[in-house]
Amino acid sequence: MLLAKIYVTLKKGVLDPQGVTVKKAIESLGYKGIEDVRVGKYMEIKFDGLNKDAIEQMCERLLANPVIEDYRFEIGEVT
Amino acid sequence: MKWGVVVFPGSNCDHDCYWVLKHVFAQEVDYIWHKESRVEGYDCIILPGGFSYGDYLRTGAIARFSKVMLGIEKFANRGGLVLGICNGFQILLEAGFLPGAMLRNKNLNFICKYVTIRVENDQTPFTNITSQDRVLNIPIAHMEGNYYADKTMVEELNRNNQVIFRYSSIDGRCTNEVNPNGSVDNIAGICNREGNILGMMPHPERCTEKRLGSEDGKVIFESILRWLGNGVR
Numbered sequence: 001m002l003l004a005k006i007y008v009t010l011k012k013g014v015l016d017p018q019g020v021t022v023k024k025a026i027e028s029l030g031y032k033g034i035e036d037v038r039v040g041k042y043m044e045i046k047f048d049g050l051n052k053d054a055i056e057q058m059c060e061r062l063l064a065n066p067v068i069e070d071y072r073f074e075i076g077e078v079t
Numbered sequence: 080m081k082w083g084v085v086v087f088p089g090s091n092c093d094h095d096c097y098w099v100l101k102h103v104f105a106q107e108v109d110y111i112w113h114k115e116s117r118v119e120g121y122d123c124i125i126l127p128g129g130f131s132y133g134d135y136l137r138t139g140a141i142a143r144f145s146k147v148m149l150g151i152e153k154f155a156n157r158g159g160l161v162l163g164i165c166n167g168f169q170i171l172l173e174a175g176f177l178p179g180a181m182l183r184n185k186n187l188n189f190i191c192k193y194v195t196i197r198v199e200n201d202q203t204p205f206t207n208i209t210s211q212d213r214v215l216n217i218p219i220a221h222m223e224g225n226y227y228a229d230k231t232m233v234e235e236l237n238r239n240n241q242v243i244f245r246y247s248s249i250d251g252r253c254t255n256e257v258n259p260n261g262s263v264d265n266i267a268g269i270c271n272r273e274g275n276i277l278g279m280m281p282h283p284e285r286c287t288e289k290r291l292g293s294e295d296g297k298v299i300f301e302s303i304l305r306w307l308g309n310g311v312r
Contacts, residue, residue, distance in 0.1 A: 010182075014227060017185050017261070062144070065137055065173065067180035068227055 092128035126167025139169035168278030185261025
């Protein structure tokens with residue numbers, strides 16, 4: 001059994017209102033020096049019998065919207 | 080004239096659209112279940128508002144793979160009129176029928192209120208009985224209505240007169256202050272290059288009867304009726 005860890009994030013240049021709000025919240029806790037916060041999605045897919053290309057296709061077709069989002073993933077054994 | 084209103088799991092403005100067509104405009108109208116892959120015999124198909132598939136992953140991201148979308152693609156390619164309202168607009172974007180994408184509203188809130196929008200193009204099947212610069216009083220109700228397209232795409236939309244509505248003040252000024260959700264260029268509705276597919280965030284089906292506060296939504300349906308009646312298809 002394999003595990004794909006998939007990270008979907010908003011593209012650079014796309015305003016992330018959630019990130020902006022979270023940044024303000026962090027700062028309100030007294031932390032200084034926060035440059036930027038971006039909020040994204042994390043997904044885990046457990047699978048068998050598929051290759052890397054299939055995961056790539058899933059990201060392209062469904063899991064990320066290429067107009068606003070980037071994605072990356074890593075594949076490893078289920079531990 | 081025959082209309083179809085698509086029903087996805089989680090659609091909730093389907094009944095409003097049906098009501099308006101049937102009872103306000105006395106039209107023949109069918110619900111079309113999302114598993115239907117053949118959509119034939121219709122003049123205009125509406126993708127209604129709601130929360131198809133619970134808005135999981137992204138709004139419209141799952142609904143776009145419904146069987147019915149294959150039929151709608153064929154219908155639209157033949158020049159059939161498709162109107163996506165709110166979640167329907169989001170589905171059209173995810174399906175790539177219209178360019179761009181929706182982001183979470185800038186203030187992160189679900190916004191449910193009346194806004195004013197300015198008609199930018201009165202030459203479309205959906206706006207032909209109104210006039211450019213006319214301001215419509217119409218409700219919005221969404222969490223992801225912050226329309227995004229990159230600079231090049233926005234320029235192209237503007238150049239081709241594909242922006243149909245913009246959020247504006249009552250006197251038609253499109254400023255940041257009257258942009259409810261952060262949409263780029265105050266965009267509230269766009270059409271495809273061919274002009275037969277319109278996506279809009281505001282809900283015309285919620286304002287076609289005086290007792291509901293505004294009748295401004297009527298112009299969309301009346302425009303479509305006139306367009307179809309003229310046989311300009």
